[in-house]
Amino acid sequence: MSDNVLPGTTPASSRGVALAARGVTKRFPGVLANADVDFELLQGEVHTLLGENGAGKSTLAAMLCGLYQPDEGQIYRSGKPIRLRSPREGLAHGIGMVHQHFRLIPRFTVAENVILGDPKQSLLMKPGEAERRVGEISERFGLPLDPRAVVSDLTVGQRQRVEIVKVLYRGADVLLLDEPTAVLTPQEAETLFATVRSMTSEGKAVVFISHKLGEVMAVSDRVTVMRAGRVTGEVATKDTSARNLAELMVGRPVEQTVRRGTGQTSATPYLEAHAVRLADAGRNVLDDVTLSVHGGEIVGIAGVAGNGQRELATTLAGITAPTSGSVRVGGVDIGGKGAKAARHAxxxxxxxxxxxxGLVPGLSLTDNMLLTRRRSFFVNRRAARAELAEAIERFEIKAPGTEAEARVLSGGNAQKVLLAREVSDAAKDGDVRALIVSSPTRGLDIGAAEFVRELLHQVRVDGGAVLVISEDLDEVRSLADRIVVLYRGQIVLSGASEELTVEQIGMAMAGVKE
Amino acid sequence: MNLRIRLERRMHQRWWYSLLAPTSAIVAALCVGAVFLAVKGFDPVAVYRALFEASFTSLYGITDSLSVATPLIMTGLAAGIAFRMNLFNIGAEGQLYAGAIAGSWAGIALGKNLPPVLAVTAVLVLSVLGGMLFALPVAAFKAYLGTNEIITSLMLTFVGLYLMRFLIYGSTSFWRDPAVTNFPQGKKIANAAWLPLFGSYRTGWGLVLVVLVAFAVWALVKYTKVGYDMSVVGSSPAAARYAGIPSKRVVLGALLLSGGLGGLAGGVEVASRAHALDPNGLALGLGFSGIVVAALARYHPLGIIVVAVFLGGLRNAGAALQSMPGQRVPAEVSLMLQGAILLFAIGAEIFVRYRLHLVRRPAVTK
Known part of the structure; x- marks a missing residue:
């Protein structure tokens, strides 16, 4: 670390530096998560940490809030060097993190969750006092919440508010929000942005972690872009564009390609669900779902996570038996008949x-190629190995070898192996007609995601019927010919992609009826 | 404290780790045993030398060790085939008794009317069926009701033990020899049903048979659809469901196979050594020792052969220790060492999977 720069100061700005990292390095086994990272958060600003999955944003945030300790480098709070051994010490310095995965106790009330683990809390709890303060905080920052409500009754968006209130209650002036919009509808995200603005207007500083360019442009004052553990740029939002940020993020210009089918679709649907209902513990996880996918088209299922997408996928794939209704592939009823029957159809x-x-972590890649294949009594690995070697070359899969365990693969390479197995199968048979893909690009870097989308497009062009289930609305809109929105297990909206606006889809995802 | 230990998952498993772990477990167990022996006033070096000489230096010693290793290979395979799927059938002991009961019935009832090859085959086939039948509740309850197989298989072991004792000591059953009036004994099986020994040595065709079975299990695991399905179900039930592999049937089959191998251990013991249903001579803890064999071999069917020979030698030497000139070392020393080896072998697993780091916390910048 150089000594000629006064640590924790910034000559460029008149505003005070709330939090800074200088030359921070963090290593994990086999991974350099952060390499010599500099970061600076001014008082009263929204500063976005932008980067692809695995770029090191979350690692940096974890060090800023005390979850991890840096291997090298130094964290500064208001210009003073600090060492945080735990998130609790972070909170003592007024730094609080709102995690992507909520850490709430469902049976407790909002107020109880907020005071939970507060070191200042005396042995005898004073729920009335806590409820009053929670009410105050939620009003002041536009976070509507009933302090007495039980968390298990709250929506995902409300739960996130509880997390934010929890951090504010502990007196945090610096808030780190880790991918806060990942679980929100567009409308809920708007509410969150308003809250963020009201917090900064009171002098609080917010670190916003995201990889969604649109919202980054909308909410932040400045952006620090990370790639492969290093900072690749720090820009003011007003001086940049989404395209520019994307370039910094991936290191080369990218285009948001919109791909559509040829319009020529098969006469009969290849994949059909008719009045499918799936009950689980007295609740309808899927309720009267009717949809069809023809050869030559991609149908996209949009929706906020947990609205029945997972169950829809396994039901349409023949793995889960519907409580009522039918599932057909190429006219053959496969509902609940198991994966083999579905594949056969x-x-x-x-x-x-x-x-x-999709892959068995402990088995070799070769063995994984055999997972969904017809197997004779003696397992024929030679053919699988050859096919895998070909896929490794064609799909540019980074793998230590055909006999390496699947667990060593990164998310993107694992997805490529999976697609190679399931799609090449389709291409070879000629009569295989339908493909269901869940979250096709989640966790993949932009390059791999593009590759996957192009591949799915190719399956469509070759006459296959593709059903894409994704929580990434942009992805659904850029790929699908038709979009179906799932809310609480019901289809609440469906139509051609061109004819639906983002607002319409967003309202439908939130369950708002027009 | 500025120093702490950190575990890191190894990215690459090198092949020699799987040899290093059991070897170090054995060395560590011998060291602990040495301390124990020294405290009790024995000379550890002399005891270990006597142990080694008794089991591995003379042809008689080696063949005796092999005769003890023979059932251990079978029980090791029984435990290993289930354990590698995370199905902890620890009841090979009881399945061995069940196999011995069924096998000795065949040897007594069918043996005298059949030519030798068929008579031996009858004993072995019946013992496999006996072991399977005895494992059936374990397997079916596990597969269809999710019952903990550790508990059911362990409890059934006692059912097997008392059933065997009842058949000889508690009743005038088919298995009891009516000619013996003083201390009850099992009826001898027909000579035709004996697995022949090599000359005057105590080992014979039984050993050849179990080694062949070990190779067959190895091939089954490595080269067949059955073995493949077992690996998938064992390591990822969600993937099995996704692939359409019938997990319940695979679990049922694997536990039955495990039981059958345990039963065969009993059959081989009856046909090559006991020659009767002998409650004392069969209840030696061979089934439980199989767990040690399997763990030390890291469930590899061919590794099981090597480990069984080593542990067979250790057990065989127990008797020799007692007759060491000038020192009356208890025979239990060999069992104590076996137990210590298991503990260290389980402990060593963590070093195979993880790398240990001693981390010095970075000095606090003030």
């Missing part, structure tokens, strides 16, 4: 959980 399925469901 011409359906392949790429599940959302790649390592663990």
């Amino acid at each position: 011409g359906l392949t399925f790429v599940p959302e959980d790649r390592l663990g469901t």
